Amino acid sequence: MNTDTLSLNLGPQHPSTHGVLRVVLELDGETVIDARPDIGFLHRGIEKLAEHRTYHQIIVLTDRLDYLAALSNNLAYVLTVEKLMDLEVPRRARYVRAALAELQRIASHLFWLGTHAHDLGAMTPLFYALREREALMDIFENLSGSRLTPSFLRVGGLAADIDERFVESVRNFTDTFQGRVDEYETLLTQNPIWRSRTKGVGVLDAGQCIRLGISGPMLRSAGVPLDLRKTQPYSCYDEFHFEIPTGKAGDVYDRYLVRIREMRESARIARQAVDGLPEGPWTAAGSPPVFPAKEDLKHNITAVIRHFGLVMEGMKPPPGEVYHAVESPRGELGFYLVSDGGPYPVRLKVRPPSFVNLQGLVKMVRGRLLADVVAVIGAVDIVLAEVDR
Amino acid sequence: MSKALLKGLALTLKTFFRPPVTLEYPDEKRPVPDRFRGRPALVARADGAPRCVACGLCEKICPSLCITVVAETGPEGTRSLARYRLDLNRCSFCGLCVEACPVEAIVMSGEYELASGSREPLVLDEGRLLAAPDRPGEERP
Numbered sequence: 001m002n003t004d005t006l007s008l009n010l011g012p013q014h015p016s017t018h019g020v021l022r023v024v025l026e027l028d029g030e031t032v033i034d035a036r037p038d039i040g041f042l043h044r045g046i047e048k049l050a051e052h053r054t055y056h057q058i059i060v061l062t063d064r065l066d067y068l069a070a071l072s073n074n075l076a077y078v079l080t081v082e083k084l085m086d087l088e089v090p091r092r093a094r095y096v097r098a099a100l101a102e103l104q105r106i107a108s109h110l111f112w113l114g115t116h117a118h119d120l121g122a123m124t125p126l127f128y129a130l131r132e133r134e135a136l137m138d139i140f141e142n143l144s145g146s147r148l149t150p151s152f153l154r155v156g157g158l159a160a161d162i163d164e165r166f167v168e169s170v171r172n173f174t175d176t177f178q179g180r181v182d183e184y185e186t187l188l189t190q191n192p193i194w195r196s197r198t199k200g201v202g203v204l205d206a207g208q209c210i211r212l213g214i215s216g217p218m219l220r221s222a223g224v225p226l227d228l229r230k231t232q233p234y235s236c237y238d239e240f241h242f243e244i245p246t247g248k249a250g251d252v253y254d255r256y257l258v259r260i261r262e263m264r265e266s267a268r269i270a271r272q273a274v275d276g277l278p279e280g281p282w283t284a285a286g287s288p289p290v291f292p293a294k295e296d297l298k299h300n301i302t303a304v305i306r307h308f309g310l311v312m313e314g315m316k317p318p319p320g321e322v323y324h325a326v327e328s329p330r331g332e333l334g335f336y337l338v339s340d341g342g343p344y345p346v347r348l349k350v351r352p353p354s355f356v357n358l359q360g361l362v363k364m365v366r367g368r369l370l371a372d373v374v375a376v377i378g379a380v381d382i383v384l385a386e387v388d389r
Numbered sequence: 390m391s392k393a394l395l396k397g398l399a400l401t402l403k404t405f406f407r408p409p410v411t412l413e414y415p416d417e418k419r420p421v422p423d424r425f426r427g428r429p430a431l432v433a434r435a436d437g438a439p440r441c442v443a444c445g446l447c448e449k450i451c452p453s454l455c456i457t458v459v460a461e462t463g464p465e466g467t468r469s470l471a472r473y474r475l476d477l478n479r480c481s482f483c484g485l486c487v488e489a490c491p492v493e494a495i496v497m498s499g500e501y502e503l504a505s506g507s508r509e510p511l512v513l514d515e516g517r518l519l520a521a522p523d524r525p526g527e528e529r530p
Contacts, residue, residue: 053452054450056450056485057450057452057485058452060452060453060481060483060485061452063483124397124401128404131410134410141422141424141425142422142423142424143424144424144426145422145424145425145426145484145497146425146426146482149481149482149483151483151484151485159484159488160424163422163423163424183400186396186397186400187397187400187401188397189393190392190393190396191393191394191397192391192393192394193394291488294493297491297492304491307491308444308446308491311446311449311450311489312446312449
């Protein structure tokens with residue numbers, strides 16, 4: 001035992017570790033000699049649970065992975081099942097999905113911004129960011145009935161059509177949002193305290209990011225313009241105009257700038273999606289995994305039989321394995337599904353961006369000060385429910 | 390003091406004179422949206438009995454396994470509900486039961502203040518599930 005160094009537990013009950021992350025730090029004075037992340041406190045066995053749930057029920061489980069971006073999880077999962085079943089989704093549903101995924105990205109980044117700035121001593125951005133996030137939560141709540149766990153997407157489309165207030169409230173939000181982002185930037189971007197806490201801290205260059213498999217804003221802050229919305233467009237993303245913000249330095253400050261600019265771009269995409277929202281069905285009605293309309297159940301015996309079959313036996317995708325990934329607020333969120341043709345998946349594997357991005361932590365904090373660890377963890381933007389699953 | 394810091398302070402000062410956005414819960418409450426997924430509730434027929442036909446689809450689809458439906462043979466020889474139990478301790482308020490119900494006998498109510506000092510009051514039987522407070526503007530059949 002080396003008596004010159006001090007072992008310190010950061011977490012699992014520490015506000016700056018954003019959930020139940022425990023990092024065992026080896027300190028020499030205030031300098032971090034080594035760090036050992038200890039994860040698993042929030043493990044609920046979601047992948048195992050999914051093996052005993054129908055494809056329909058798993059949608060509810062995906063909400064509970066990354067709870068700050070539940071709709072992105074819903075989207076990644078339903079796209080995977082749709083790929084497995086080779087199912088065409090109506091354009092209206094794809095536009096609504098894109099709008100929701102972008103609003104969810106803004107909501108997630110707002111929460112990240114508020115808590116991250118709070119960790120580094122700036123309290124005001126938290127209040128401002130949550131003010132705007134609240135408007136988004138209201139949109140989700142009006143649409144799906146739930147703020148944090150919407151479970152709104154379905155295999156084949158949506159759970160319901162948009163509510164009558166949706167388009168207007170998204171327009172109201174996007175009209176004022178760019179000005180709100182200006183406010184956050186007024187508080188932070190040029191702020192000398194903020195800059196000295198974040199510039200040059202937690203640097204990972206492009207090569208290191210790629211070798212670790214890091215994706216999302218962390219990778220883009222190192223100058224790699226990789227974004228699945230551009231490289232493998234899904235949900236009509238190829239029809240929207242938007243930029244992929246990138247940074248240069250790959251430090252905490254550039255991650256901040258990338259996410260700030262991403263929020264602006266996301267607002268643009270959401271606006272384009274609601275402005276160009278096509279009329280038409282919101283679900284692939286009539287296709288095998290889609291429930292018949294409630295109205296049909298009253299007088300159509302075939303619909304009743306199909307409805308009972310879908311609930312009792314579940315949808316049965318053809319045997320095979322499939323992987324599909326989307327650009328979640330944190331990076332590449334992928335689902336890998338193995339089907340044997342039965343009602344339950346044989347295996348569901350989640351590729352969680354938080355988990356992979358967290359692997360850079362030790363590299364980023366070694367040799368830095370203890371206070372930088374807090375900045376670095378914040379800038380990774382982890383959600384422990386997704387890391388531990 | 391740097392110019393950037395002064396700009397930030399000017400912004401917070403300006404915000405200080407904007408109207409507050411917070412709501413004084415629980416004195417003030419937000420209206421509950423139409424689609425709100427509060428605690429599940431059974432819908433009553435005109436004679437006051439549950440509309441439920443005890444088909445068991447909600448029990449089958451519930452991902453949290455919180456619903457138990459017991460059926461019996463009714464007076465006219467038809468399948469009818471003997472007992473309905475919903476364990477709110479397990480419920481995830483996902484609304485799949487509502488989606489599965491073929492006769493629209495279960496709805497998500499607007500009730501969300503469900504805190505309790507013990508677990509027993511959160512296990513609801515058909516009687517308690519029927520007595521859901523109505524959401525403003527919602528018609529109960």
